[in-house]
Amino acid sequence: MTDERRDDETIGRALSRAIETIDVNQTPYERSRIAAAPARRSIFGLWQIATAAAAIVLALAIGSWLTRPTDGQPGVAASPTAPTSPIPSVAPTASPVQALSVPIWVYFARDGLPPVGASIDAHSSSAVLSSAEGRIGSRISALSGYGSGSIPAGATNPMSLVARPAPTAGSSQGSMGVSVSVQGDVAKVEFDLSPGWGVRGSAQSLALVQQLVYTITEEPGIRRALITEKGKPNAVIDQLVLDKPLSREDVFGYSFIGAVGKAQGISWGGDDSVAHVGARMLAAVSDGTRAAITLEGRGPNGAVANLPSFDAWLEQSDDTTKIGAKYTLYVQLQWNGGGNSNGAADVTMFEQTPLKAVTTNGNNVFRIELDDARPWRVYMPSQTQVVIEIGGDPRATSDRIAVTAPKPGAIANSGADLTLTGAARVFEANVVWRVLDSTGKVVANGHFNASLGSSAMWGTFNTRIPMPANVRGNLTLEVYEVSAKDGSAQGVVQIPLSVR
Amino acid sequence: MTDRWREVYEREYPRLVRALLAIGRDPAAAEDAAQEAFVKAHQTGLDKIEKLPAWLLVVGSREVFRKAKRARRETDLWASLPARDDGFDTSADRVDLLAALGELPDRQRAIVVARYYYGLSYDEIADHFDIKSGTVGATLHQAIERLRQIQLAGRLARGAMR
Numbered sequence: 208m209t210d211e212r213r214d215d216e217t218i219g220r221a222l223s224r225a226i227e228t229i230d231v232n233q234t235p236y237e238r239s240r241i242a243a244a245p246a247r248r249s250i251f252g253l254w255q256i257a258t259a260a261a262a263i264v265l266a267l268a269i270g271s272w273l274t275r276p277t278d279g280q281p282g283v284a285a286s287p288t289a290p291t292s293p294i295p296s297v298a299p300t301a302s303p304v305q306a307l308s309v310p311i312w313v314y315f316a317r318d319g320l321p322p323v324g325a326s327i328d329a330h331s332s333s334a335v336l337s338s339a340e341g342r343i344g345s346r347i348s349a350l351s352g353y354g355s356g357s358i359p360a361g362a363t364n365p366m367s368l369v370a371r372p373a374p375t376a377g378s379s380q381g382s383m384g385v386s387v388s389v390q391g392d393v394a395k396v397e398f399d400l401s402p403g404w405g406v407r408g409s410a411q412s413l414a415l416v417q418q419l420v421y422t423i424t425e426e427p428g429i430r431r432a433l434i435t436e437k438g439k440p441n442a443v444i445d446q447l448v449l450d451k452p453l454s455r456e457d458v459f460g461y462s463f464i465g466a467v468g469k470a471q472g473i474s475w476g477g478d479d480s481v482a483h484v485g486a487r488m489l490a491a492v493s494d495g496t497r498a499a500i501t502l503e504g505r506g507p508n509g510a511v512a513n514l515p516s517f518d519a520w521l522e523q524s525d526d527t528t529k530i531g532a533k534y535t536l537y538v539q540l541q542w543n544g545g546g547n548s549n550g551a552a553d554v555t556m557f558e559q560t561p562l563k564a565v566t567t568n569g570n571n572v573f574r575i576e577l578d579d580a581r582p583w584r585v586y587m588p589s590q591t592q593v594v595i596e597i598g599g600d601p602r603a604t605s606d607r608i609a610v611t612a613p614k615p616g617a618i619a620n621s622g623a624d625l626t627l628t629g630a631a632r633v634f635e636a637n638v639v640w641r642v643l644d645s646t647g648k649v650v651a652n653g654h655f656n657a658s659l660g661s662s663a664m665w666g667t668f669n670t671r672i673p674m675p676a677n678v679r680g681n682l683t684l685e686v687y688e689v690s691a692k693d694g695s696a697q698g699v700v701q702i703p704l705s706v707r
Numbered sequence: 708m709t710d711r712w713r714e715v716y717e718r719e720y721p722r723l724v725r726a727l728l729a730i731g732r733d734p735a736a737a738e739d740a741a742q743e744a745f746v747k748a749h750q751t752g753l754d755k756i757e758k759l760p761a762w763l764l765v766v767g768s769r770e771v772f773r774k775a776k777r778a779r780r781e782t783d784l785w786a787s788l789p790a791r792d793d794g795f796d797t798s799a800d801r802v803d804l805l806a807a808l809g810e811l812p813d814r815q816r817a818i819v820v821a822r823y824y825y826g827l828s829y830d831e832i833a834d835h836f837d838i839k840s841g842t843v844g845a846t847l848h849q850a851i852e853r854l855r856q857i858q859l860a861g862r863l864a865r866g867a868m869r
Contacts, residue, residue: 215851218804219823222854225804226824231724232738236713239720240742241749 224408224445230318230616235360309336313346313353314421314560315362316414319602319615321459321581322421323359323495324560339426340387343394346422347385359495365415366422368405369398386437392430393452394423399437404444412445417458421578427527430454455533455579460601465521465582467534472520473585473663475593478513481506482544485570486514489592491557497599497611498562500575502538504591513590516541521580530554532563532576536583538595540571561598584609586630586658586665596630607632607698608686609665619706622676625684628669633688633698636660640672642704643683650682651675674706682706711753716745723763726824730816731771732809740770758835761827765835768817807857815850822847 236242311329314322329349335341350366358364386397396419406415416434423432431452434442441450456464466472478484486502493499506512517540524535554566563576575595582604583597596609603610610629619625631638636659641652651673657666687699720741727737744767748756756762808816818836821827822843833840 212848215848218851218854219819222804222808222819223823226725226729226820229725229728229805231721231728231734233721233724234738234742236716239716239745241712241716241745 227408228410233361311342311346311349312425313350314418314425315358315364316418317362318410318414319460320361320496320600321461321579321598322417322560323362324421324425324558324578325359326558327353339389339394339428343387343389343396343423343426343429344385346425347396347419350418350422351384363414365406365411365418368411369400369415370402370405389426389429392428393433394426394429394431395433395435395452396423397435397437398442407445409446412447413458415444416447416449416453417460420453420458421455424455424533427531430533456581459579459581461582461598461604462601463582463606465534465580465597467521467523467580469518469520469522472518472537474518475514475516475585475587475664477516477541478590479515479541479543481512481515483507484512484515484540484543486538486540486573486593487569488555488565488567488573491555491562491565493557493559493562495560497596498557498559498575498577499594499596500562500565500573501588501592501594502573511591514540514587514593515543517593519585519593519595521577521583523580524576530556530564530566530576532578534577534580536575536577536595536597538573538575538593542571582606582609584630584632584665586667588667603629603700603702605687605698605700607688608638608700610686610700610702613684613702613704615702617702617704619674619682619704621674621679621706623674624671625674625704626669627672627684627686628667629686630665630667631657631686631688632660632662632665633657634661634691636666637689638668638686639689639696640684640686642675642678643685644678645681650678679706712749715753715759719760719763720745722760722825723767726764726820727767727771729805729808729824730768730813730820731774733771733774736771736774740767740774743767743770758831760825761821761831761835764817764821764825764827768820772813772817803858804854807854810857811850811853815846815853818843818846819850819854 308328308330310326312324312326314324316322327349329336329345330352331341331345331348335345347366350364351369353364353367384399386399388395388397404412404415406412419434420432423434424430431454433452434449436442441448443449484504484506487505488500489503490501491498502514504512504514517538519536519538521534521536524532526533552566553569554564556564558564561578561581563578566574566576575597577597581598583595585593585595587593598604599609599611600615602615608629608631610627612626612628613619627640636657637654638657639652639654641649644650653672655668655670655672657668659666682704684702684704685696685699686702687696689695690697723741723744724737727740728734731737731740741763744763747766748759748763753759808819811819814836818832818838821832821836822829827835829843830840832838832843838846
């Protein structure tokens with residue numbers, strides 16, 4: 208190949224990677240026009256064309272929010288010579304004994320969001336599954352053979368792109384192409400992949416690393432994953448160099464980690480005038496990225512009561528216990544008037560990333576069991592209720608601002624008001640916003656007050672901001688705090704909007 | 708049959724939309740064209756199409772050009788495209804390249820995407836896009852050369868503004 212040709216190839220590859228990182232919406236098959244078409248061959252046809260058209264409008268609205276960047280991209284996308292379909296996860300020559308099909312918890316990647324967990328079937332033997340190493344290997348093998356069939360909405364399975372080497376005579380089931388060793392809380396996972404990783408571009412590589420780190424550390428007692436290539440101390444995935452053990456918090460995509468430790472927690476001086484007030488769980492929502500638990504004060508007679516003083520804090524937890532959470536967010540209410548709080552122990556399983564479960568003594572102690580230490584916050588809609596909110600879209604979440612609406616990629620109308628909701632913990636409750644056009648020019652700005660400021664407790668906001676008239680296209684909404692010290696923008700969140 | 712279509716759709720759709728967006732620069736048109744391409748493939752029948760990915764790309768890009776002619780509207784998509792900071796790549800280069808791609812003539816855009824994003828061979832490109840196989844290489848080289856110049860100009864301009 209001439210230098211010129213090689214140079215062209217380099218630019219071509221860079222361009223391919225650039226295209227691969229374009230955020231697009233994956234209109235689900237059900238809403239595609241072929242699913243709606245009066246099919247010649249299929250008996251499908253329940254969906255109306257109008258639905259498909261609406262889906263396209265919606266697709267633009269959702270923009271980068273619900274994208275599936277890498278899904279189902281076989282080798283051809285990257286290069287015509289890339290290896291093709293992976294080999295099934297059970298070695299064909301495997302011994303006939305005890306090939307089990309067991310549900311196993313793994314993670315799938317999402318563009319712009321932290322990974323999401325799901326249960327899939329692993330095919331392995333009880334001998335393999337009896338060790339931590341075997342279970343980790345089985346999880347990776349299961350993902351590798353899983354393709355991109357039935358996976359959580361909006362998620363991808365980058366592991367399905369990684370080609371496996373052909374099985375050799377001596378290879379054990381469940382750990383094909385991967386050798387795992389555990390030391391302390393680190394699992395070292397060595398990949399034997401002569402054809403390379405099979406992923407291209409930063410979006411796919413990052414997705415693969417996220418998926419692997421979350422899946423490997425799903426093993427109880429394991430907090431970090433060291434991913435290497437056979438015969439090398441590190442792994443190089445496209446342009447990404449992995450040379451140290453990574454925790455979930457290293458890869459989850461938030462710009463900071465949720466405060467850990469009781470001293471970093473939130474203490475609230477509530478209404479302690481009434482004896483024997485506890486709380487009950489009023490609501491729990493979890494959408495795979497953000498979880499919110501609402502607790503409501505309850506007096507001894509069961510009536511709604513003002514909440515007493517309470518503490519909320521996050522701690523690493525021992526995940527070798529039955530629930531298997533990596534972190535626990537404690538909410539402990541003051542128990543006034545002596546005696547034992549005496550509630551009935553209760554556990555509610557959620558199994559929805561990041562919310563695994565909520566356990567409680569049924570009265571004044573709640574343990575929110577979590578998959579990772581993503582940012583969290585506490586706010587009080589009223590004197591009787593407290594909301595513990597965990598996570599959120601990383602683009603809309605900073606250490607002091609968490610915007611729940613609009614979602615990144617939402618559509619807004621030029622000249623109309625936009626509803627802005629969320630929570631903030633800023634000086635004197637003063638929240639500042641501005642809208643930038645695609646060149647970075649400020650086209651609108653303003654400020655408003657959150658319900659609470661200068662406090663450990665977060666304040667909330669639900670306000671309307673005017674979108675400028677005559678400005679359309681891809682704009683960015685920034686919400687932040689202005690530093691009282693030097694006027695600089697602090698804790699900025701940037702929410703891309705499509706303004707029409 | 709439905710399952711086969713589902714599989715094909717789920718495998719090919721994201722890539723097709725991305726390619727058409729790179730070619731046509733209009734997200735609405737790209738989605739629309741991709742859906743149309745699938746409808747046409749569906750009408751034609753899976754067993755009658757030899758190389759489905761390339762087929763979809765050709766039909767889809769034709770659709771994009773048709774729509775673009777009908778309504779030449781500018782979007783400022785490129786200036787703001789991957790504003791997302793994923794921390795592992797400098798987005799400036801990506802934006803530059805995509806913007807530069809947008810400056811190329813219609814046909815060159817489609818061929819560049821077919822070659823480098825879809826990984827089609829020269830012969831496949833000649834076949835599907837109905838051009839002489841001898842001119843594919845030259846066209847590609849010309850296009851890449853243009854890309855390089857535009858990208859460089861963009862970088863210089865940005866540097867000058869700082």
